[in-house]
Amino acid sequence: MMFDIPLLSLVIWLPILGGIAVLLNGDNVFTRPLSLIVSIATLYFSFGLYTGFDNATHEMQFVEHLPWIATYGIHYSLGIDGFSMPLIILTTFSTIVVVIAAWEVIQDRISQYMAAFLIMSGLMIAVFAALDVILFYVFFEAMLIPLFLVIGIWGGPNRVYATIKFFLYTFFGSVFLLIALLYLRYVSGSFAILDFHTVALTLQEQIWLFLAFLIAFAVKVPMWPVHTWLPDAHVEAPTGGSVILAAITLKIGGYGLLRFALPITPDAAMTLDWFVIALSLTAIVYIGFVALVQADLKKLIAYSSIAHMGFVTLGLFVVFGIFENSATGSGAVLAVEGAMVQMVSHGFIAAAMFLCVGVLYDRMHTREISAYGGVINTMPLFAGFSVFFAMANAGLPGTSGFVGEFMVILASFQANFWYAFLAATTLILGAAYSLWMVKRVVFGEVSNDNVAALEDLNQREFWLLTVLALIVLIIGLWPAPLIDVMHSSVEHLLTQVSQSKL
Amino acid sequence: MMFEVANMSFALPEMFLLTMACVILLIVAFFKQTGASLAYGLSQLTMIASAVLVYREIGGLEGLAYSDTYIRDALSNALKIAIFVINIAVLMYSTSYLKARDLFKGEYYVLAVFATLGMSVMVSAHHFLTLYLGLELMSLCLYAMVAMHRDSAVATEAAMKYFILGALASGMLLYGMSIIYGVTGSLSISAVATAIQTGGLDNTVLSFGLVFLVIGVGFKLGAVPFHMWLPDVYEGAPTAMTLFIATTPKLAAFAMMIRLLVEGLGDIQMYWQDMLVMLSVLSVVLGNIVAIAQTNLKRMLAYSTISHVGFILLGIISGTDEGYAGSLFYALTYTLMTLAAFGMIILMSRRGFEAEEIADYKGLSQRHPWFALMMLIVMFSMAGIPPLVGFYAKLAVIKSIIDIGLISVAVLVVVMSVIGAFYYLRVIKVMYFDEAEEAYEIDAPTDMRIMVSANAVAVLGLGLFPGSLMALCASVFMS
Numbered sequence: 001m002m003f004d005i006p007l008l009s010l011v012i013w014l015p016i017l018g019g020i021a022v023l024l025n026g027d028n029v030f031t032r033p034l035s036l037i038v039s040i041a042t043l044y045f046s047f048g049l050y051t052g053f054d055n056a057t058h059e060m061q062f063v064e065h066l067p068w069i070a071t072y073g074i075h076y077s078l079g080i081d082g083f084s085m086p087l088i089i090l091t092t093f094s095t096i097v098v099v100i101a102a103w104e105v106i107q108d109r110i111s112q113y114m115a116a117f118l119i120m121s122g123l124m125i126a127v128f129a130a131l132d133v134i135l136f137y138v139f140f141e142a143m144l145i146p147l148f149l150v151i152g153i154w155g156g157p158n159r160v161y162a163t164i165k166f167f168l169y170t171f172f173g174s175v176f177l178l179i180a181l182l183y184l185r186y187v188s189g190s191f192a193i194l195d196f197h198t199v200a201l202t203l204q205e206q207i208w209l210f211l212a213f214l215i216a217f218a219v220k221v222p223m224w225p226v227h228t229w230l231p232d233a234h235v236e237a238p239t240g241g242s243v244i245l246a247a248i249t250l251k252i253g254g255y256g257l258l259r260f261a262l263p264i265t266p267d268a269a270m271t272l273d274w275f276v277i278a279l280s281l282t283a284i285v286y287i288g289f290v291a292l293v294q295a296d297l298k299k300l301i302a303y304s305s306i307a308h309m310g311f312v313t314l315g316l317f318v319v320f321g322i323f324e325n326s327a328t329g330s331g332a333v334l335a336v337e338g339a340m341v342q343m344v345s346h347g348f349i350a351a352a353m354f355l356c357v358g359v360l361y362d363r364m365h366t367r368e369i370s371a372y373g374g375v376i377n378t379m380p381l382f383a384g385f386s387v388f389f390a391m392a393n394a395g396l397p398g399t400s401g402f403v404g405e406f407m408v409i410l411a412s413f414q415a416n417f418w419y420a421f422l423a424a425t426t427l428i429l430g431a432a433y434s435l436w437m438v439k440r441v442v443f444g445e446v447s448n449d450n451v452a453a454l455e456d457l458n459q460r461e462f463w464l465l466t467v468l469a470l471i472v473l474i475i476g477l478w479p480a481p482l483i484d485v486m487h488s489s490v491e492h493l494l495t496q497v498s499q500s501k502l
Numbered sequence: 503m504m505f506e507v508a509n510m511s512f513a514l515p516e517m518f519l520l521t522m523a524c525v526i527l528l529i530v531a532f533f534k535q536t537g538a539s540l541a542y543g544l545s546q547l548t549m550i551a552s553a554v555l556v557y558r559e560i561g562g563l564e565g566l567a568y569s570d571t572y573i574r575d576a577l578s579n580a581l582k583i584a585i586f587v588i589n590i591a592v593l594m595y596s597t598s599y600l601k602a603r604d605l606f607k608g609e610y611y612v613l614a615v616f617a618t619l620g621m622s623v624m625v626s627a628h629h630f631l632t633l634y635l636g637l638e639l640m641s642l643c644l645y646a647m648v649a650m651h652r653d654s655a656v657a658t659e660a661a662m663k664y665f666i667l668g669a670l671a672s673g674m675l676l677y678g679m680s681i682i683y684g685v686t687g688s689l690s691i692s693a694v695a696t697a698i699q700t701g702g703l704d705n706t707v708l709s710f711g712l713v714f715l716v717i718g719v720g721f722k723l724g725a726v727p728f729h730m731w732l733p734d735v736y737e738g739a740p741t742a743m744t745l746f747i748a749t750t751p752k753l754a755a756f757a758m759m760i761r762l763l764v765e766g767l768g769d770i771q772m773y774w775q776d777m778l779v780m781l782s783v784l785s786v787v788l789g790n791i792v793a794i795a796q797t798n799l800k801r802m803l804a805y806s807t808i809s810h811v812g813f814i815l816l817g818i819i820s821g822t823d824e825g826y827a828g829s830l831f832y833a834l835t836y837t838l839m840t841l842a843a844f845g846m847i848i849l850m851s852r853r854g855f856e857a858e859e860i861a862d863y864k865g866l867s868q869r870h871p872w873f874a875l876m877m878l879i880v881m882f883s884m885a886g887i888p889p890l891v892g893f894y895a896k897l898a899v900i901k902s903i904i905d906i907g908l909i910s911v912a913v914l915v916v917v918m919s920v921i922g923a924f925y926y927l928r929v930i931k932v933m934y935f936d937e938a939e940e941a942y943e944i945d946a947p948t949d950m951r952i953m954v955s956a957n958a959v960a961v962l963g964l965g966l967f968p969g970s971l972m973a974l975c976a977s978v979f980m981s
């Protein structure tokens with residue numbers, strides 16, 4: 001390691017301490033610039049994780065290891081591999097988006113708002129970087145506190161119901177995770193995640209542990225049928241809350257499955273892969289239809305998020321079918337990489353979609369699709385962006401939304417034709433709900449006086465959406481750098497998954 | 503008969519407490535005008551000095567003394583220091599409350615110091631009689647304390663309930679002790695332990711006696727189904743007295759449980775383990791579910807205490823040193839959190855406004871963001887959300903029962919803690935998401951504000967760095 005400063009700790013604690021500084025500073029003219037500086041500095045340092053990253057190894061990098069609770073052998077243990085690094089950069093980037101998006105929009109208790117997001121950003125990075133299960137769990141749970149407050153304080157009319165539902169749902173999921181982790185500690189005698197990967201477990205044990213992991217992470221992803229908190233939370237959350245929810249917290253569910261469920265309980269995952277695949281396909285197909293009939297813009301995007309996250313879980317669990325059908329397992333690499341790309345890409349696209357809704361909501365204070373119509377006449381720039389992101393959401397080739405879905409569908413063919421067939425329906429459903437929404441909101445005649453009075457994007461909104469659009473295009477046209485960083489980690493994961501622990 | 507020269511240093515803190523209690527009593531009797539202020543200052547000094555006395559003896563001579571009636575060990579040292587230090591904060595909070603309500607009288611401090619003496623004796627008792635002596639000294643002071651607000655009908659009612667049920671519990675405990683005496687032929691806890699270890703006793707009678715001991719301990723801790731006094735007393739007593747009852751006496755009761763069940767009857771663990779599992783599970787379930795229905799914050803905290811007691815019992819159930827250490831950690835952090843919660847209630851209240859209803863906290867974050875944040879920390883900590891100290895307490899005890907294979911119990915209690923999270927969240931919801939109905943000011947003295955802040959920050963700080971306190975708890979049982 002060439003780094004004298006512990007880069008991971010810096011990226012974790014800089015936003016947390018910065019957030020506390022913003023909070024102590026209070027609401028004044030410095031609040032916004034200070035938050036922006038902290039978030040940009042965090043992004044800058046997190047790039048150090050990318051430039052210093054060694055693609056050739058699956059080993060943990062940037063490792064930090066200090067005793068924390070010596071009595072129980074719990075360590076402050078950090079490290080990243082090809083799975084966590086892209087997600088950390090996604091987190092640091094999304095934080096800037098949130099800070100800028102809130103610039104003029106949030107007027108009430110701005111310092112608390114900014115502080116909540118900065119602190120949450122540090123906590124989420126720590127979740128991706130933690131290599132000790134208790135450390136992981138602490139950050140995993142602590143993350144709920146700022147988000148709970150954000151939705152509850154700055155949310156819509158029904159925010160209290162939504163935020164308490166969100167909190168209790170995710171808390172309920174994660175307590176089983178705690179039991180599973182403590183049981184694994186009992187079996188392995190260690191709290192290190194990497195030690196859990198190698199511990200021997202019977203099938204019976206694995207199945208219970210797997211179910212515990214599944215409950216915890218399926219709620220976060222969220223998978224059908226434990227998804228019902230997400231539309232409520234998204235609808236009531238302020239724009240920034242929706243962006244972070246969609247871009248990062250959902251990814252923690254997928255990341256948890258990658259980091260815990262697959263390598264620790266591979267045999268149970270193999271035994272129960274049909275179950276997860278069934279839930280994933282239900283999410284893709286059924287939730288796709290549900291999205292179609294939504295009358296609320298945010299609800300529609302929330303349901304589309306659930307459908308897109310279905311690809312992530314499908315990609316992760318379809319690997320067992322691929323191993324059965326092909327000796328090489330190259331399709332399995334494709335599936336897992338597709339799931340990862342889908343996570344990153346969805347982070348950008350969903351963030352952009354929620355920002356677009358935020359732009360409209362700030363002007364009209366309604367999210368009803370029927371309240372809009374003919375927005376293109378008054379907001380041509382906005383219309384361009386929203387059509388582009390809707391296309392990306394529908395998986396148009398050339399955008400990042402296409403890459404992940406395509407990889408997963410392609411890989412699914414090697415497992416089972418019908419998996420691929422059902423997954424591919426998303427190309428129709430996704431296009432249907434995305435484009436129909438755009439048609440109703442953007443195109444047509446100006447439907448009412450409010451729409452006629454709309455003003456187009458201001459500088460801040462324009463540049464924010466431009467940057468997001470560029471990223472979506474870049475990942476769509478040239479996903480190789482993203483795939484390269486995760487390649488060795490994916491192959492290592494597949495070796496772990498293919499070796500029975502029995 | 504042989505006499506030994508007793509080593510006075512073993513009971514030095516207790517002797518000091520007794521002397522000071524008598525001095526304060528005299529001062530209160532003779533100085534009508536300034537007695538209360540003097541008594542307050544002296545009792546604070548007493549707490550500090552007693553803590554120092556215990557601290558100085560750490561690492562010194564340990565073991566039994568005074569014909570095996572008394573013990574000084576790591577547990578007694580740790581718990582005594584905790585009791586004295588916590589009582590400093592308790593006295594400060596309650597003084598602020600009493601002064602605002604014409605209840606600022608010297609008697610309160612006399613009772614408080616005597617009660618502390620009782621607790622201290624309980625913690626060090628290693629004989630059924632000393633234990634009972636300490637317990638009664640503490641309890642009688644607490645009964646009187648609750649009844650001190652003579653004009654208040656609810657307080658008197660609470661005192662009556664507390665007295666009658668407390669006396670019943672003491673009776674049960676005494677009955678159990680007498681049965682065990684009948685079987686083992688000794689009142690000394692170490693002799694009882696030896697007799698049980700040697701064997702040849704009538705196990706039926708022994709377990710019969712054990713049942714009464716468990717009932718007695720359950721009553722004092724407030725475990726279901728012996729919890730009935732707790733909500734009424736918490737709600738009815740003036741907040742300053744509730745604060746006193748809810749904090750350090752639980753540490754003393756914890757010590758009593760360790761002395762009786764673990765040190766005395768540790769060899770028949772298989773008998774008391776199942777009883778405690780029942781008490782623990784019932785406490786966690788009932789405490790968490792019934793708390794949801796409460797609108798009064800003090801009553802809600804009473805049910806929350808019941809559920810915390812259930813968690814404290816979990817570590818004892820495990821029967822391992824690690825489990826006991828976990829329970830001790832839980833008991834200490836519970837005391838710290840409860841102290842902060844009642845401290846907040848006192849801070850918010852003023853004459854004619856008790857700040858007892860959850861609705862009284864509406865919109866607190868808009869007017870007093872700092873104290874709303876402090877309350878938020880305490881509530882999340884009680885709910886067991888990391889990175890606050892309440893999480894590590896739950897982690898420690900749940901880990902200990904998973905290690906002995908009681909996974910179903912672990913699953914049940916964590917699911918209950920999710921249900922429990924709801925009522926803590928509701929307090930936060932009221933503070934952060936609701937609009938304030940009327941503007942009101944906090945007119946608490948500065949020392950009170952600083953202490954409550956320090957208290958809540960300690961809950962956060964111990965959550966970020968729980969290592970040293972955990973190591974301390976572990977060293978108590980694993981040395």
